[in-house]
Amino acid sequence: MNAEQSSPKSLSVNEAIKDSSRLLRGTIAGEMADPSTGAISEANSQLTKFHGLYLQDDRDLRLELRKQGKGKAFAFMLRVRLPGGCCTNRQYLMLDRLADERGSGTLRLTTRQTFQLHGILKGNVKPVIQAMHTVLLDSIGACGDVNRNVMAPPNPEQSLVHQQVYELARSFSEAMLPRTRAYHEIWLDEQLVAGGEPEVEPLYGATYLPRKFKTAFAVPPSNDVDLFSNDLGFSAIVDNGRLTGFNVAVGGGMGMSHGNAETFPRLADVIGFVLPDQVTTLGAAVIAAQRDYGDRVNRKHARLKYTIEDRGLDWFKAEVERRAGFHLQPARPCEFTEIADRYGWHRNADGSWFFVLFVLSGRIRDTAQQQMKTALREIAQINDGDLRLTPSQNISISGVTDATKPAIEGILARCGLATQNRQSGLRLNTLACVALPTCGLALAESERALPPLLEKLEAVLDDCGLRHDAISLRMTGCPNGCARPYLAEIGIVGKAPNKYHLYLGARYEGTRLNQLYAESLTPDEIVATLTPIIRRYALERAAGERFGDFCHRTVLPERQRGAAGG
Ligand code: SRM
Ligand code: SF4
Numbered sequence: 001m002n003a004e005q006s007s008p009k010s011l012s013v014n015e016a017i018k019d020s021s022r023l024l025r026g027t028i029a030g031e032m033a034d035p036s037t038g039a040i041s042e043a044n045s046q047l048t049k050f051h052g053l054y055l056q057d058d059r060d061l062r063l064e065l066r067k068q069g070k071g072k073a074f075a076f077m078l079r080v081r082l083p084g085g086c087c088t089n090r091q092y093l094m095l096d097r098l099a100d101e102r103g104s105g106t107l108r109l110t111t112r113q114t115f116q117l118h119g120i121l122k123g124n125v126k127p128v129i130q131a132m133h134t135v136l137l138d139s140i141g142a143c144g145d146v147n148r149n150v151m152a153p154p155n156p157e158q159s160l161v162h163q164q165v166y167e168l169a170r171s172f173s174e175a176m177l178p179r180t181r182a183y184h185e186i187w188l189d190e191q192l193v194a195g196g197e198p199e200v201e202p203l204y205g206a207t208y209l210p211r212k213f214k215t216a217f218a219v220p221p222s223n224d225v226d227l228f229s230n231d232l233g234f235s236a237i238v239d240n241g242r243l244t245g246f247n248v249a250v251g252g253g254m255g256m257s258h259g260n261a262e263t264f265p266r267l268a269d270v271i272g273f274v275l276p277d278q279v280t281t282l283g284a285a286v287i288a289a290q291r292d293y294g295d296r297v298n299r300k301h302a303r304l305k306y307t308i309e310d311r312g313l314d315w316f317k318a319e320v321e322r323r324a325g326f327h328l329q330p331a332r333p334c335e336f337t338e339i340a341d342r343y344g345w346h347r348n349a350d351g352s353w354f355f356v357l358f359v360l361s362g363r364i365r366d367t368a369q370q371q372m373k374t375a376l377r378e379i380a381q382i383n384d385g386d387l388r389l390t391p392s393q394n395i396s397i398s399g400v401t402d403a404t405k406p407a408i409e410g411i412l413a414r415c416g417l418a419t420q421n422r423q424s425g426l427r428l429n430t431l432a433c434v435a436l437p438t439c440g441l442a443l444a445e446s447e448r449a450l451p452p453l454l455e456k457l458e459a460v461l462d463d464c465g466l467r468h469d470a471i472s473l474r475m476t477g478c479p480n481g482c483a484r485p486y487l488a489e490i491g492i493v494g495k496a497p498n499k500y501h502l503y504l505g506a507r508y509e510g511t512r513l514n515q516l517y518a519e520s521l522t523p524d525e526i527v528a529t530l531t532p533i534i535r536r537y538a539l540e541r542a543a544g545e546r547f548g549d550f551c552h553r554t555v556l557p558e559r560q561r562g563a564a565g566g
Contacts, residue, residue, distance in 0.1 A: 023180035038074035052139025060437040079142035083173035084152035085113030085389030089380040109362030129187040147176035151216035151225040154388035157348035210294030211302035223336035228267040251308040254481025265486040266305040272328025285323035343421040353400040361432040362393030375415035425470040435477025442477035444494030464538035489548030505552040
């Protein structure tokens with residue numbers, strides 16, 4: 001039986017796997033040491049997720065290998081844990097080297113501010129994790145049914161509040177880590193826990209959470225972390241430059257399945273306000289409530305958003321307050337008006353510079369036109385500051401001094417990146433998930449289908465005089481929503497090979513979901529469908545009206561009236 005399936009009313013198969021795993025050990029160590037296969041068992045591959053590792057196979061090669069009577073080309077994907085996306089130059093240089101020596105030769109920046117290494121053969125996994133450990137990087141809880149990589153605005157130097165929020169995000173990530181020593185034993189050869197006190201998971205218990213759990217911290221007016229797509233979100237409330245506390249939002253999530261109305265994307269609801277020193281207690285209470293009340297039978301219904309939908313927001317808030325031991329204060333006024341990364345050079349409050357570089361789909365590689373991987377390596381070798389990953393799959397070169405800035409500019413120019421940030425407003429606001437060839441769940445291409453689609457849409461926008469208008473477009477290879485497509489003004493979601501559902505009308509700032517507009521379109525049909533809408537937008541938009549708001553005001557209601565009229 002597939003690990004996602006379960007018989008009615010019985011706990012999902014994953015629950016039994018977790019329960020019998022001896023706190024995430026399973027038989028991973030033995031299977032990883034077996035050179036007769038590049039894979040591991042289904043049960044252990046569920047457990048390695050908690051260690052930041054996914055077993056994948058190269059889907060481009062599947063057919064040919066099958067024809068030759070050979071098995072799949074297995075390899076592992078490793079996701080680093082990197083709260084707030086902050087990474088030292090030394091850590092970056094290590095990942096850059098590991099990608100070349102033991103991975104696919106590229107680095108992938110994710111939509112949750114971290115790195116993924118793809119294509120790590122089984123025998124290379126342990127050396128990779130050990131090398132990461134030497135620069136104080138780990139992948140604990142980067143995947144699995146626990147609190148995942150915690151997001152926070154990527155430039156702590158921007159203000160004292162940003163620094164405080166980053167520190168809180170980091171300590172929140174540490175506080176919510178699993179306590180098992182399984183990772184250290186399996187990958188870092190730490191001695192097995194034997195005798196003495198039995199090991200416990202004080203927060204998670206032996207079966208961890210029913211499903212993944214995601215937390216983000218935002219500093220308004222920027223919603224760069226896409227706060228409302230998270231299970232738990234903290235929006236900083238600032239008074240006279242001082243952090244007073246956070247509005248708390250719960251129950252966001254993107255994932256859904258095509259044709260299953262019981263699954264849906266949902267925005268988090270704001271339930272109140274907490275003081276900075278209440279954040280961790282509150283977060284632990286939310287996680288514990290979800291641990292105890294989340295659905296452990298049906299994994300497609302197991303995220304916090306469904307617990308809240310089923311039991312009600314008031315019930316959930318009361319349950320959280322009971323566990324936290326305090327009441328939330330009423331939410332404070334708070335508005336999000338921005339979401340995009342601040343591309344280019346900017347001065348920090350401390351006088352240093354940061355430069356945000358646009359990275360299409362977060363893929364760091366060298367091509368004939370652009371040597372992005374070389375550029376970032378050379379920059380990491382000379383920069384005095386560090387590197388920051390943004391929630392939009394971009395990278396910020398941070399802490400740059402006046403003395404080093406010219407050299408960094410020189411590297412960017414030499415590596416073909418001088419005009420990287422001078423691209424269309426559409427391009428600078430795109431996200432695409434990985435999809436094929438590595439993602440086992442992809443129904444269609446995403447990262448690889450985006451560039452030709454973008455070029456065609458850019459031609460339409462140029463024609464309408466909209467080249468510099470910021471319009472968000474997010475593409476995924478399936479409805480799981482890894483690039484948060486339901487919060488894009490133009491959402492493109494894979495349905496089948498070369499077929500996508502088109503969603504329109506989200507608010508640019510990430511505070512309103514879009515709606516399904518057209519089904520099963522090829523990329524060319526998407527362009528043909530969007531062209532008249534873009535033309536109308538250019539001619540008919542109200543002053544300052546964004547593309548998503550225009551679609552929400554005109555295009556979507558008209559379509560609904562048309563459908564109602566038969
Ligand atoms: Fe995701 C599963 C990639 C962010 C919702 N996601 C996957 C897997 C691991 C496929 C799998 O389970 O076998 C993908 C690996 C592809 C590959 O080859 O690398 C994958 N997800 C990604 C990344 C790398 C996309 C990217 O291009 O950046 C992002 C890694 C984030 C990170 O660093 O932790 C990524 N995934 C997201 C997000 C966005 C976010 O968290 O802000 C979402 C939507 C938000 C949410 O969770 O609701 C997301 N991923 C999913 C889901 C659907 C979950 C659900 O509730 O239904 C799955 C499938 C699952 O869990 O069963 C999934
Ligand atoms: Fe894979 Fe679907 Fe996530 Fe894209 S959205 S990475 S296809 S799971």
